[in-house]
Amino acid sequence: MPSITVEHLKKTFGATKAVQDVSFEVRPGEIFGLLGPNGSGKTTTIRMILDIYKPDSGEIAILDGPMTEEKKNRIGYLPEERGLYQDIPVETCLEYLAELKGLDKAAIAERLPGLLEEFDLTVHRKKKVKELSKGMQQKAQLIATLIHEPDVIIIDEPFAALDPVNTQLVKDILMAQRAKNKTVVMSTHQMNQVEQLCDRMVLINKGEVMLYGGVNEIRNRYVTNEVLVNLDGELPQNLNGIREIRDEGTVTRLIPEEGVESQDILAQLMANGSKINSFEKAVPSLDEIFIRVVKGEVHDE
Amino acid sequence: MNKALKVALHEYKRHVLRRRFWIALLAFPLGIVLIMGLSTILSVSAIDKNPIGFVDQGKVLTVAPKNDERKGLFVFDVPLVSYPDESAARQAVAEGKAQGYFLLDEAFRTDHQLTYYSDKPLPVDARKKIDGFIRQNLLATVQAENIARLDEGSKMEMISMDGSRTIDDSEVASFVVPLVVAVIFVFIILMSGSYLLQAVVEEKENRTMEVMITSVSPNQLMTGKILGNMGVGLTQMLFWIVLIGAAMMIFKDRFAFLQNLDLSWGMLAKSVLIMLPSFVFVSALMATLGATVTDSQESQQFSGIIIMPIIIPFYFMALFMFNPNGVIAKGLSYFPLTSPVATALRMAFTNLSAGEMALIFGLQTLFAVFSVWLAGKAFKAGMLQYSKRMNLRDLFRKEAQHG
Incomplete structure (x- = not known):
């Protein structure tokens, strides 16, 4: 059973159509990417899922039904607008937020030290929140998102202020949550992170769903007959059926004419005696697909 | 605990457990006490608490004055001291034992004229005390019931028209x-x-x-x-x-x-x-x-x-x-x-x-x-x-x- 079901959501603010028709499902044990350009309706969609906004029309089910006060304790949310109480110690702030998620003092005392250690914040726990760097504040907020061990985790740009070491730390944590069969919804612009982490995704543009499905499945949908090769030596000059050759640094992109298969190119290279280090079909990156979809060059069927 | 109470407790603690809350809390009354204290000290120090003498030539004063025997910063009483004659009173003023003296001459019973001799102004409270002292003595010679009530005035009780509220002095x-x-x-x-x-x-x-x-x-x-x-x-x-x-x-x-x-x-x-x-x-x-x-x-x-x-x-x-x-x-x-x-x-x-x-x-x-x-x-x-x-x-x- 899906953890989140969104069906034909619509939401307008005055004359602005923030969300026009958005539907998707998120299942337990997956990391789901909620993607889209700025102003596409991602945050409005998240806020409707969390019952901060009511949709004009459409249906939302979270954890098997509409949102209730009790369910708030089973959801962890890292909003786009990061916010912690600036004037109190980190530890006090996290204890308070954990209490509001239904944890008692004993449970907080058991979990918080471990999380502070895991996020490398133990030595900073007595400092006021405002004394921490932006990255450290984000890590503290991630602790607040996870401390009550929620079933559904919704995070908006989780890597925004993090350095590579902390980015890897957060990725590991999100993967660990997936392994525990938790549901993770991740809204981000960083497509490489989506490729690495997400199982499935939805791409929203101008309030409408443009792409929806498994990440690999979507990438394969946009595969062409282009190939990427790395040879030991020069590329043979007599290759037939090649429309364009692009040097892309470590690899060379071969763009064949229509109807020419990658196997044909491979056969020609082998026949020419080229020493092939790598040969692969040029699967488009999510970045490329994102740009093409947002520019209106392609649309999901 | 109910979440509203958790929010309430957090809001309460984050103010009350701060040092600056208690500093502000103490600063307000301390400021008032300081201002009031200073003004009181200045006022009290300006009051001359030296005794005021009196010479009763008209033999009017039979009841002794009620002087406050206490001493201290908040005692504003100026004692009244009897002198047998004007020369004794003048000597006391000259020696600094009295700030001045008032004279009730033989004509006082008819003209009610008091004369105060001093180089300093008569303090307001001392004037009231002298008036009270003389009134007390004059009434002492009057034979009437409830003489004390005559001196103190009446007591009044106020009752609302429906009788639901009663207030007395x-x-x-x-x-x-x-x-x-x-x-x-x-x-x-x-x-x-x-x-x-x-x-x-x-x-x-x-x-x-x-x-x-x-x-x-x-x-x-x-x-x-x-x-x-x-x-x-x-x-x-x-x-x-x-x-x-x-x-x-x-x-x-x-x-x-x-x-x-x-x-x-x-x-x-x-x-x-x-x-x-x-x-x-x-x-x-x-x-x-x-x-x-x-x-x-x-x-x-x-x-x-x-x-x-x-x-x-x-x-x-x-x-x-x-x-x-x-x-x-x-x-x-x-x-x-x-x-x-x-x-x-x-x-x-x-x-x-x-x-x-x-x-x-x-x-x-x-x-x-x-x-x-x-x-x-x-x-x-x-x-x-x-x-x-x-x-x-x-x-x-x-x-x-x-x-």
């Missing part, structure tokens, strides 16, 4: 209690209202609204904030009341009105009861304001709109004193923002019937419920508008009606 508290409660109300509302305003605005400034709203309901959050900040205001008041009480206990012997103060518990209960819905009403308005403005600076500018009407009845004190049941006094006691202070003032100067009390209480409760509803609505509509001030239309548009 010793019950100063009957007048004072509603006034004190009104003043305390204004203090609490100013303090906890500003804390509450700050607490709501801080949620916006810290961008914590979204995190909070996905953990507690807007109503739980607002209830918690109102309760917590009310607790902070009450703690301040309680602290000051204890401080005032302790000061009253210590200085009871020094001030006559403190010895006769008899608290009217019924009046106290009624005064406090009428303030409760008003407190919720004003607090919720403060919360509404906090939810609609963009930052704390802006909130301070607008809070005057709420605070001004609350204290306006104090400016019309004379009107309440002389016509507590007039149209204006009644109108102000029914208008939501002026009601708490106006009702307290009316209670001080007239008897409010049970029906009218119930009407005011009911109206205030209705306004309180409405303002809490409005605060919730403003909170929901304004919580995510971080850099935009809301107007009334925004408040009542469709999105605000969702919850």
